[in-house]
Amino acid sequence: MAVDSKILPFEATSLEDIARVAVEARAAYASQKTKNIEWRLVQLRKLYWGITDYTPKFLDALKQDIGKPSTEALLGEISYLLSDLHLSLKKLKTWVKDDTDLDYPLTFAPLKPRIRKEPLGTVLIIGPYNYPLMLNIAPLIGAISAGCTAVIKPSESAPATAMVMKEVVEKYLDPGSFHVVNGTVPETTALLNEKWDKIFYTGNPTVARIIAKKAAETLTPVTLELGGRNPAFVSKAANLALAARRLLWGKTNNAGQVCMSHNYVCVEQEVVDDFIKFLNASYNDFFPQGPKASPDYGSIINERQFDRLKNMLDTTSGKIVMGGETDKSELFIAPTAVLVDSIDDPMMTNESFGPIWSIYPVDDVEEAIKVMNKVDPTPLSLMTFGSKSENEQGNSQPRHIGRATINDAYMHGAVSTLPFGGVGESGTGAYHGRASFDCFTHRRTVVATPNWLDKLLRVRYAPYSPAELKQYLWMNSHRPDFDRSGKQVRGLGYWLWIVLGLGGPTAKGALLRWLAVLAAGYAYFTQSHHHLTRFLS
Structure with missing residues (x-):
């Protein structure tokens, strides 16, 4: 695709446009279109070509902003992002699948517990000047992959890169879902006054404290990528x-x-x-x-x-x-x-x-x-x-x-697939690769209670029965695998579980479901026998 090599002068986004952009991004998320996996993949593919087509222009902008040599820009920004995009495009359909290989008590197996991956919503990404392309677009890749809409606020200290980035986002990505807002303190303040479902900030601890304090007013989660005296x-x-x-x-x-x-x-x-x-x-x-x-x-x-x-x-x-x-x-x-x-x-x-x-x-x-x-x-x-x-x-x-x-x-x-993040003063949260998807994803627990399980759940209904409670507690009890001195004691059950582990999660899951059905049948039989005995007496 032909790209105009001219870099436009830096121009701040008007405060009125900031309010409009926030409304548009929220509306785009509310439309549910970002839930579609193919829609996300299309956005990621378009972003890939946007970065590829605009590479010469980004190289000029990075040179103009921070004197970055082309080799460093290609290795540390362009190539890094393309690698991150390649991984997301390759793995996204796997990442979005429900997690079913979970640990839970045997009696809950009929509920088929699972973890569903849901997007957090509309997110704000505030980037720094030192890697003004990569440190804005890498979080965006995670947001798109997770199914979020996003607004990016690049650093005004790298104005040329910010303007080229705005051009790419507006030209290649869905216009209602993704935006770039440019400006300084007033524009950033206006953005922070909007309600977001997450704020992702890369920069210094001083500004991070301001952002975290503002986010706390609306209980907005934050990811902070900072630094330190390494x-x-x-x-x-x-x-x-x-x-x-x-x-x-x-x-x-x-x-x-x-x-x-x-x-x-x-x-x-x-x-x-x-x-x-x-x-x-x-x-x-x-x-x-x-x-x-x-x-x-x-x-x-x-x-x-x-x-x-x-x-x-x-x-x-x-x-x-x-x-x-x-x-x-x-x-x-x-x-x-x-x-x-x-x-x-x-x-x-x-x-x-x-x-x-x-x-x-x-x-x-x-x-x-x-x-x-x-x-x-x-x-x-x-x-x-x-x-x-x-x-x-x-x-x-x-x-x-x-x-x-x-x-x-x-x-x-340097490894774009591994989690990147700090601890304490150097930040909270992590991203890159799978971690970027997780960063903008809510892990929702979902269970489905079958109708036939109500007999097993009789214990929770009034009038309460001491006999049924005793039976329920017995079925859900756990015998400790350690003695009173804290020393672990490994019995037959431990070695059986190890052997089943050799067959992988499928074997364990099948055994759990089989045992749960047996337990439910046993409970149904004993409860029916209990009621019959009371009736006959």
Whole structure:
């Protein structure tokens, strides 16, 4: 499809249009058309071609907004989204099926319990500037897959990408169901004043608190994808050259404006000097003419973020051991490593969200873990380089980590099919792949009580019968598989269940239904016998 290469000037959506858009999106959902699976698949297919057709225009917009090199834009945004779409198109018909392989008491088997997947409704997606395409469209893929209608509010800090995204959504997707609203604080406030069935926000904790507070007024559920002062650990057992190379990549990619990138690196004291040497060697390898002259290195998004990062470098008591060059006129900050000796240094206490980070010497992995827990107990990412035991220890002992990568920089975020999400200050909820579908889906429990089961349910009707209650409690009782000291005791029933498990859920389900019918028949017989005995007496 022919695409006009001209990127329109940024234009805020009027407040009147925002109210209209919200009404349209709610009406589209109320029409029930999004419940149709084929309708969802058509929207996903159209979105696939929209992104494909507009790839050159998106590349220009991303370059204009954040100086993003084409390779990074293709790998980190375009290709990522196409992969996510491919998975959703392939798996959606499976995801939407009722879940029937469930755990429930034997006596409820005749009710055929199941979990039905229902869309949440009309959702609001508020995106950030660092990955202004992927971090808006990836949640949209989940919303479409789940059967929701959606309104996207991109970041005004990436205006070119926001305008191209609006063009794609309006041109390719159902016009009443999906919208893009552009603007700044007034437009965002107007959106938050509307009633949504879910709000999905990617950004910083300060704004997240405002959104969560506003959502709480109407009991609107939220997913918050935030960041944190992410730690990395390098031990003397690590391949120092490889660790330096991979961590440097993590801070040069997108000029370090990545929520998963490391804020600081704890390095065992005796290899700090060697690690710094390897860092500088990789720096020179990446940028032979320097990063400022390289077409493969991006820029800082705007002056406000530049000033924030520059202030961290100006106020640190540490020593710059790599990089350090800045140029405000070009929003340029070189990849910069600072050797610090205090966890109270500004380089440690502030989240960089840029190409700068600190190196903090430690005696061993135990000290590194203590530092991590004190600096930021709930960061989004952890990266460890060391022996197998050190990597495992580093993964398990910090209090709360969103996700982790061993022997690399945030590769846990590269797999588009795996859940992405934080914990505590780094966010709530997760998405990507199947998790995106789940994020916008309500799991509704459904049971169907057959007419013939009423004899078994006699116990719940007045007048209550002690004999029937006793019988019901006996049928629904569970014999513990543990003694009074808490030690597990495995009897015949345990091993029978294990054997049945070899036959899969079908075998277990068939046995449950068979036993339930027997139990119901037994109950019917005993109750009939009980009533007959009372009549004859």
